[in-house]
Amino acid sequence: MNIEQNLTSELGESLESAEEGDMRITEAAEAAGSSTMASDGVADAAAEENPTVLAMRDLSVYYGSFRAVRDVNMDVRDNEITAMIGPSGCGKSTVLRSINRMNDLIPTARVEGDLRFHGVDLYDPKVDPVEVRRRIGMVFQKPNPFPKSIYDNITYGPKIAGTPKSEFDAIVEKSLKRAALWDEVKDRLSESALGMSGGQQQRLCIARAIATSPDVLLMDEPCSALDPIATGMIEDLMQEIKTRYTIVIVTHNMQQAARVSDRTAFFTAEVDGANDRRTGLLVEYDKTEKIFSNPADQRTENYVTGRFG
Amino acid sequence: MAVAHPTDVDTARVAGISDSLRRRRDVRGSLFKAAMALSLVISLGILAVLLFIVITDGWTVLSTRLGSFLTGTLRPDAMDAGISQGLKGTFYLCLIVAFVAFPLGIAAAIYLEEYAPSNRLTSFIQLNIRNLAGVPSVVYGILGLAIFVNEFDLLDGKFGIGAITGGRTPLAGGLTLSALVLPVVIITSQEAIRAVPSALREAGFGVGATKWEVIKDHILPYASPGILTGTLLSLARAAGEAAPLLLVGTITGFLSNSPGWFDVTQVQDKFTAMPTLIATWVTQPEEEFKIDNASAAIVILILFVILLNSAAIILRNRFEAKRSG
Structure with missing residues (x-):
């Protein structure tokens, strides 16, 4: 569980800059606060959904100039x-x-759009695959x-x-x-x-x-x-x-x-x-x-x- | 309990079916198989005849004075002459090839397979490596003479690689043979690396290995039997080459008095090698040189090459057994 805490504390900053900032911070705080969040907030309507781990926004993957898949929007919880x-x-x-950048192994593969892992952009040049x-x-x-x-x-x-x-x-x-x-x-x-x-x-x-x-x-x-x-x-x-x-x-x-x-x-x-x-x-x-x-x-x-x- | 076959069968249909199922003669198939088998017999037959001739011709030497033949030096008298200098020269040549061509060739193969971008330059380089593998060995001899043997004077100094190798020496010969086998080493190593299943690469990357770790921990160990086989076979080829060595300057006279096997100063001394020795002996007028000694030396060289090839096969089998656990 300490990995999870590491991640969430590390991700705190980037979360604040995320688009839907407020909503996500609440979720992240819950995740950091409790390791049993899955069973925690069931009664509470707002926290009924588990926190988002992976968020894809308008994700497209290209091989060279060929667009293999387009406009994927989904949240993995x-x-x-x-x-x-x-x-x-x-x-x-x-x-x-x-998602885990295995496509990097194909030289022509390219990703457009936004793919965030706990709020961190996985295709940020500073991210190590x-x-x-x-x-x-x-x-x-x-x-x-x-x-x-x-x-x-x-x-x-x-x-x-x-x-x-x-x-x-x-x-x-x-x-x-x-x-x-x-x-x-x-x-x-x-x-x-x-x-x-x-x-x-x-x-x-x-x-x-x-x-x-x-x-x-x-x-x-x-x-x-x-x-x-x-x-x-x-x-x-x-x-x-x-x-x-x-x-x-x-x-x-x-x-x-x-x-x-x-x-x-x-x-x-x-x-x-x-x-x-x-x-x-x-x-x-x-x-x-x-x-x-x-x-x-x-x-x-x-x-x-x-x-x- | 046995169950009887049904008896209510239509005999007319049975006749038709049993006819259609009857085995037919496949004449063309049999002819094809025979032709393939014949080709194998012819190729092996030529080899067998060759071996038979050299062994019978060399038999007087091999059976009566094998010891002195192996340890003796070059002499004007055929009955005293031995091949120790040739064996030593070939041994050092192989050693130099193993130390120069193998690391260079395997490294180049890794670069081409794993790192080189797939563009026109890379395919141009690939094409040239393939062409180089087909260049006649005598051309490599000329190359060796120009690059590894000759030196040039400039401002009171000696320049060129020839100044390091010392001219017509095992070092120059070994470097020439390295250049000769390099393309083959690169190509066979590339093929071995290419044969590594992509699932294994993905497995490595999937658990967070860097490219270097995937190459070092998974690709090279998996490819090593193939790499090893290719390199040892190319070494066997280098051991048997005469043409480039004749140009680079192996000699069969004026050799320094037999230094020990592990006296490394001889890599910068005048030298001879088994193929050169054989080539010189077969041109001698005396029958004892031309037939007896030359044949005996050929038998020894063939044994040496077979030994190298067997080592390649044994090592490969051992690696493969380990791999499939």
Whole structure:
């Protein structure tokens, strides 16, 4: 929890300069004041919503001159699971990857608009993308453990962050327990991670991501390479860890979005007739029940009822 | 409990189906397979004949005086002549190539794969590296002679790299061979780096590693078996080159009296190498030099190259076993 306090105190200044200053400061103050804010203000109507962790305003991502996704406006709230759904090519993964600046790895990628993390502009030139990725961890589509031991997989993040070696054992145990993997692997921590099953590897990747104590976990179709049993375990795991982390998940599986998420963003792609390229856009973003039962937009309804996509 | 097959089958349909399922002769497929196998037999056959000839020709020397042949020095008398100076020269050449070409080549490959912007200049450089890999080795000999051997006088002083190498020395020869194998080292290392799965890079960046940390901790360890294989194979090639060395000035006479194996001053002394020695012997009029000694020296050089290649394969397998754990 001290990371969170660090962040909020550090972010205090920038919050004051933020556009919707007053409202956000109140929220941030709540976050800083209490580590159990999720259960705190439920009775209070004004604080019914969890504080905003990620705020996107008119966010567009370009690859060269091609606009891959445009005009994304959404707020990701603390201790919630936010799902992004939509057909292929709608830009949901692109948006996800712009959140922890993984898109920086693509030389031509460029972001326009405003993307704030606790009020801090993530694309400010003064922001170090490496630090961003420590605070905003990522789990990828295919399990990608390092070809090292289970233990070394978990400790790599803390090691490069300069965490003293003496804390490694505790970090490994804590991370693996949170990823519901400890009981299965505690006796073979020194064995290669590549000897594990796919589902175990993906939980190891989750453990590896939370070992650096991030605020936010981004998951890019984390279950698409897994069987239904392993998928179920990951979904249960997400429910358990959302009390500590804010999760954003991209999924192709609408049932999964409906099962696990608190909020859902529906993206779609519009085809430019001139060059046949697809630009993604955010159609609707709301509470998950609303999206799946009574969406405001016809396109959302068509998609969630299976008439399109 | 066995369940009987159904009996209510339409016999006319069965005949048709069993006919359509009958195995047919795939003549073209068999011919293709035979042609491929023949090509393999021909290439291996040539190699086998070559080995057989040199081993039988060199057998008198290898079986009667292997010890003195390996430790002896160049002599006018074929029966006393040995190859120790050639072995030493080749050993030092390989050492210099390993120390010069490998670090330079691997570093250049890392730069090209990981840091170089993808623009016209980069692709121009890439194209040139590929072309350089195909330049005949004798051209590298001329280059070595001009750059690493010759020095020029200016204002009462000696200038040029030749002043450091000392002229026609193992140092000059090693640098020439380094230049020769550099393009191959760069290309094979680049290919090994390119083969690192992008998922591994993303994993590294995803937990907050810097580019340098991703390269050092993930990309290089993963690519190292491939890099190692490529570099050792290029070393084997360098060990067998005669043409550039003849130009850079390996000699087969007037060598200083056999210094010890680890006397490093010899890198700046006159030298010879196995390929030069073989090339000189086969042009001698005496049968003992031309056939017996030259063949025995060829066998030794081939063994040396096979040893290097086996080392490459063993090291690669060991690394790969470690990688897949």
